[in-house]
Amino acid sequence: MILIALLSRSRSYYIAGLVPLFPTFALIAHYIVGGAQGPAALRTTALFGLWSLIPYAIYLQAVYLLATRLELWATLAAATAFWLVTAAALVLIWSHIFSSE
DSSP, X not given: OHHHHHHHTSTTGGGGGTGGXXXXXXXXXXXXXXXXXXXXXXXXXXXXXXXXXXXXXXXXXXXXXXXXXXXHHHHHHHHHHHHHHHHHHHHHHHHHHHTTO
């Protein structure tokens, strides 16, 4: 968070958007899944991680499109709502496709 705060005040403020994408939690999840479930489950987890970029892309698109139209709080709330709906749809679709495995 400190790095994000520092970058947001610099001339390269846009880099603050890259820092949260460092795969800290993905590394932890992949280590645990790979150790507990093996390589096949790790591959499935990585594939789901790729598909999980869709809700994030929808979130970023909403922020981009709404930033000049709404107040900050409304922009972030709407973008988060879009993320939640897209993420829920992704989980439902994924569960339906992979429920037979």
